[in-house]
Amino acid sequence: MPFAQQLRVMVADDTTVSRMLICDGLWSFGIKDVQVAQDGEQALKLMMTSPCHLVISDYNMPKMDGIQLLQALRQNAPTKSVGFILVTGRGDRALIESGKRFGLNNFLPKPFTNESLRLCVEQVVGKLT
Template sequence: MVVDDQASMRAMIRRALQDFGFKDVRDKADPVEALSAVKSDRVHLIISDYNMPEMDGLQLLEEVRKDPVIGKTVFIMLTGSSDREIVQRAAALGVNNYVVKPFAPAALKEKIERVFGELT
């Protein structure tokens, strides 16, 4: 599940994930909708932007981690900021990895492989 309020970023990440071999890639612009979708139809990976209206990526991460069913879902945070406080808060909430925008698809692949192992 790709969660980002920018359509162009969602499309770029979706294409990259498909190129990496992911078959069922879904996306949502709204983190509240994404949370609901993930609860009703589980996913193996959430890639979420940090800076979004209504609910930011840290709040989404916190909600995912609190849920007994989806709490262990792999979560990678994207952000345009390398603000140390955001990184520390994400780590404290149990983020699996962190990618700073802008990034190349190869960098995203590396972060995913650190969690799942080598992608074929």
């Protein structure tokens, strides 16, 4: 079984279109086990009950932004070592450095292509095929 088919991914984004673009990209390269959350709080709750291998999260979300979600995941035993990719149109150095302090694994700038999404995911989890 290809690695992509074994991988469980959480996509957290408050924008339906962005969630679907990420999900479509993941599905296109064989990742079928994808959960979605409409904000960081919902993603955290889902991760506490059913952890995934990788979280792909938007930065700018209501209630709990991507960095706050990352911090919360790193503070809980079942999720402290999960892979984490931050997706944002605001790719300034301070944001990325803040994420790295909390264990950010990778960063994907918006807009992105399916190929850049794939490369970003593979840099965190390894080759998907």
